[in-house]
Amino acid sequence: MDVAAYIQDNKAEFFADLKEWLAIPSISGHPGHTEDVRRSAHWLSEYLRTMGFPTVEVWETRGLPAVFAEWPAADPDAPAVVVYGHHDVQPVEPLDEWETDPFTPVEKGDQLIARGASDDKGQVFFHTLGLRALLAATGATAPPVTIKLLVEGEEESGSVHFAELLREHRDRLACDAVVISDTTMWSADVPSICTGMRGLTEAEVSLYGPDTDLHSGSFGGAVPNPLHALAELLAALHDDDGRVTLPGFYDDVVPITDEERELFARLPFDEDAWLRTAGNSRAAYGEKGYTTLERVWARPTAEVNGMWGGHTGPGGKTIIPREAHAKISFRLVANQEPRKVQEAFRAWVADNTPPGIRAEVKIPGGGVRPCFSPIDSPGVQAARRAMERAFGKPVLFTREGGSGPEADLADILEAPLVFLAVGLDDDRIHAPNEKVEMPLLLKGAEASAYLWEELATALR
Amino acid sequence: MDVAAYIQDNKAEFFADLKEWLAIPSISGHPGHTEDVRRSAHWLSEYLRTMGFPTVEVWETRGLPAVFAEWPAADPDAPAVVVYGHHDVQPVEPLDEWETDPFTPVEKGDQLIARGASDDKGQVFFHTLGLRALLAATGATAPPVTIKLLVEGEEESGSVHFAELLREHRDRLACDAVVISDTTMWSADVPSICTGMRGLTEAEVSLYGPDTDLHSGSFGGAVPNPLHALAELLAALHDDDGRVTLPGFYDDVVPITDEERELFARLPFDEDAWLRTAGNSRAAYGEKGYTTLERVWARPTAEVNGMWGGHTGPGGKTIIPREAHAKISFRLVANQEPRKVQEAFRAWVADNTPPGIRAEVKIPGGGVRPCFSPIDSPGVQAARRAMERAFGKPVLFTREGGSGPEADLADILEAPLVFLAVGLDDDRIHAPNEKVEMPLLLKGAEASAYLWEELATALR
Structure with missing residues (x-):
């Protein structure tokens, strides 16, 4: 049985489990939900233990807990990869704008509607299905790279204790790459990979x-x-x-390369529509000689x-x-x-x-370093192949204009970032009626499975 | 008996009367002193009636009252002059910084110390002594110009109803010049006349x-x-x-004339001392080609x-x-x-x-017009002669950088302004321990007496 077939065969169970997790209102920014965030961490650690992770720990911080799970590769010389996501969610106000209860997940056509469906429980969870599919398809008992899953519990309240956590556990988090699954791709039709953050x-x-x-x-x-x-x-x-x-x-x-410019230019970008999302700004304006996307991503x-x-x-x-x-x-x-x-x-x-x-x-503090993995770097090329295998079409490239905890991951763990994400800009994250496209989550699971294979050779 | 001798002979009585007026705490900006401002208006109107003004009226406004007094010239063709001052005073806080009670006037050497001694009761009051001296010296029963004394009661709280008052009584205030006695001269040694306000x-x-x-x-x-x-x-x-x-x-x-520049330059101006009064500003800065005084007065x-x-x-x-x-x-x-x-x-x-x-x-409102009486204008030349006769020395010229009700007087009464004042910048007006130099008030009275003579011919 191949990866894609396994995923199709197990998707009902996958979504049923995800819904159980989504039903826990793990709002980190709301003091009344502290216990829910803890419940969410414990639910995830139980799930990971059951699915076979040899090591699963709840890591306490001075705030809310993260979940750490490690599944070593059979080959002790195989690369190690930290996979980052978060299990806390945004508040749900204004509640009366939700068409269904935010913590009673509902399917509607291809969409699964719940707080956290896209940001970020859904995107964390596709890795579990991907790994199960890979193990089933290959008959192996361990992944081809050591996987260190790190699922934070305070991302939606500023990751205030995250750098501390990373420093405390730096040795156990030693890795050759950090896979981030907390962003978006360009659109459902245009799979893409982020290569940097300002x-x-x-x-x-x-x-x-x-x-x-x-x-x-x-x-x-x-x-x-x-x-x-x-x-x-x-x-x-x-x-x-x-x-x-x-x-x-x-x-x-680092000047933007001709290749990256050319790839950015292939993205179907509608500047008028973008200006509308920019608070109905009346005109684009910025550094001469650069397009709007280049300005917000690479300048x-x-x-x-x-x-x-x-x-x-x-x-x-x-x-x-x-x-x-x-x-x-x-x-x-x-x-x-x-x-x-x-x-x-x-x-x-x-x-x-x-x-x-x-x-x-x-000057308050030392600032945040930019992070950037060039398109031709081994990790990004591995992710590109994994995404192209899953989606069956060419993958394009984006960047992000700002950064959250990703910069700390790159800085403290001193490893290149690789973004693998299938969220969409219209998923209404941080807004009422958050949704995720279920077929994309399954593509994410498939790409995740391939990514471990690709990274096993690319990072060696 | 000449003007100067009369003033010397009557100064004790003059200061005794002034102290009585100064004892009334006519603080217009303090609601608790409304009745005191009214008492002050009535005290002044009684005084003016007693000294011989044929017409004395308390003019009500929607706020606090002004005093109007008119003494027509014997000659019906003589010019008319409005004399402006105010009988309200600033608040006295911080009270603990006063060395004596602000409303118990005290003489200390040449100084009379009390709230309002300089700003503006003292300067209004010298006109009464000047006029008595002129009548005594000339034996006349009426001044050589029609004098229309207008003493406002809300100057220290923004003259909020003053323009309204002027418009209401514009006919009765018709005049050929407006004499303002509510400013300062350069210093005790350097008598000067203000010629304009921005x-x-x-x-x-x-x-x-x-x-x-x-x-x-x-x-x-x-x-x-x-x-x-x-x-x-x-x-x-x-x-x-x-x-x-x-x-x-x-x-x-109107470009500053060579004569005015030359006269400004004669003022003993200490820029470092001025910068200290400017909140310890560290440097002078402004329009190229002009001195500091020219910048704040004439540009x-x-x-x-x-x-x-x-x-x-x-x-x-x-x-x-x-x-x-x-x-x-x-x-x-x-x-x-x-x-x-x-x-x-x-x-x-x-x-x-x-x-x-x-x-x-x-744009809030129509703004305030600048006012300016050129040095060679008849009113300013009359004031210059009057001041020089009183002080026995050459008079210099200044301007002011801002304006209060003066601009309304010039605008609404459509008459040139003539400034006659003997306050000093160090009189501590609006501050604890306000004082006035008594010899300067007597010089003011003398200059006032001469001014009516000078204006009688200059404005004819």
Whole structure:
């Protein structure tokens, strides 16, 4: 019996089990559901134990628990792979917009409707079916790579203890690649693989002028105004081509290759529809020489997220304010280092502060490194072959504009990321009536089965 | 007996009367003192009636009352002059910083210490002594010009009903000049006359981008950010020479004359000391080609008073915000028209809004016209002669950077302003331990006496 046939034969049981898991309201962001998140972790660990994982543990954190399960390859020299997903889910408000109860999973045609169906229980669960199919099809008692499943319980509340968890268990999580199943593909018709996520670093700049707000009648026109200085500073952060002006900002950026551009360009992208999803933005705008997808996926940015100073209440107050502030964030792409960008920003602010104004830059934390696995890297090529075998058609490539815990995984475990996901952008994750396309989950299971075979040779 | 001798002979009685008035806590900004403001108006009207004013009236407003008193010239063709001052005072908090009770006037050397001693009861009151001295010295029973004393009761709470009052009584206030006694001179050693005040117009600009805040990971770098657009707009409001870039902004500006520049330059101005009063500003900055005094007195400005948008709370929020706002005010000099500047600003914002951003400009009210009486105008020359006769030395000239009810007086009564004042910048008005220099009040009385003579011929 081959992998695809096994999956078809066992899909009813697979969806029945998944529904049982989905019925547990493991909302990590809601204190009233703490016990449900624990129940969810225990349900999953019981399931994994029953299906044959030799090691299954519930890993406690200072918050909510993760599940760790390991199934070693028969060959001790086989590569090891961490598979990341999460078992907690988003809150369900507004409840009255759900057509069915969020925790009573319902099938409707090809769709399975429940909170967590796509994000992320469904996508975690397809790996169990895939592995069972692979073992059944090959008659083996162990996978061709060591599989270390790590299923977090706090992703929907910011993964606040996740980096700590990774550091604590770094030795046991040692691996040659990290497979991430918590994203989407381009569309049901266009299977695709994500190859990178932008990093992030943030800064807050404060400009100080006089010790107190000054009367603009008595002093206006003769002393520097911190709001003018801030406007000039922020306006100077980009040039006329929409490029960031920090010296050296682009030095470490891996240029987008002709191949990747060409593959991005094959994606059926409707810019007007995209602008509608961008809060009905009226125009695309960004760095000259790049398309919209290239801009959000493969190019770094400087974005002013907030700005304030002086009188902001109702009515007028004719002052020269004592201070002005802005919050700025930089999205980074490989191989930019957050620390280097932070230093460049500090230096640039100091160089661009006019006489009479004192500047202060605060940088909260070390930032998030970008992660990127080039299309021609072994892990991505293995995932491409696995997806093409499952879907029977060419696979395209995407990236993501932001990142969550994935950056910590790449950073702390020092392993390349490989994205395998079958969610869709219209799955209504984080919204009422979340759904998953059941045929895609089965394709995900099939691709998962093939991925272990492909990685076994690709990573050796 | 001449004017100066009469003043010397009667100064004890003058200060005794003034102290009685100062003892009334006529704080207009404090609801608990409403009755005290009324008592103050009645005290003054009784005093003016006793000293001989044929007409004395308390003019009610929708708020607190003003006092009007008229003493017609004997000659029906003589010019008429409105004399403006106010009988309400500032609050006294923080009370524990007063060395003596604010409403128990105390003499200390040459100083009289009490709330209102300089601002403005003392300066209103010197006119009574001046007029008595002039009548005594000339033996006349009426002044050489018709004097219309108008003493407001709401100046310290924004003169909210004053324009209404002026419009209501415009006929009775018809005049050839308005004498203002509510400002300061350069210093005790340097008598000076103010010749103008800057006007004002305000605007609020709002820029709108997407319908909602957008995730800067998903969309950052590919859609316009209203905060970037606002920073660019506000940065473009001034050129590298500190000049305002609104087209036509300077078209109606009366250039500062060589004579006025030369007279300003004679003032003993200490820029470092001035910067200390400017909230310890670290540097002077403004329109190229002008001194600090010229900048605050004789040049128009554009000043950003407040600016806000996006995330302004603690922590980071990596968004492209949906909107950005700024409050802007323009100080105007003769002969700029607020309405014209408002139109120029609206047009400039429309011309400088980038694609994908929608701009909205709100303009609250019609603004305040600048007022200006050239040094060589008849009223200013009359005041100069009166001051020089009183002080026995040359008089210099200043202007003021902002204006209060003076602009309404000039606008509604359509008469030139003439400033006659002997307050000092260090009188601690609006602060604890307000004082007035008693010898200067007597000089004010003397100058007031001469002013009626001088205006009688100058305005004829």
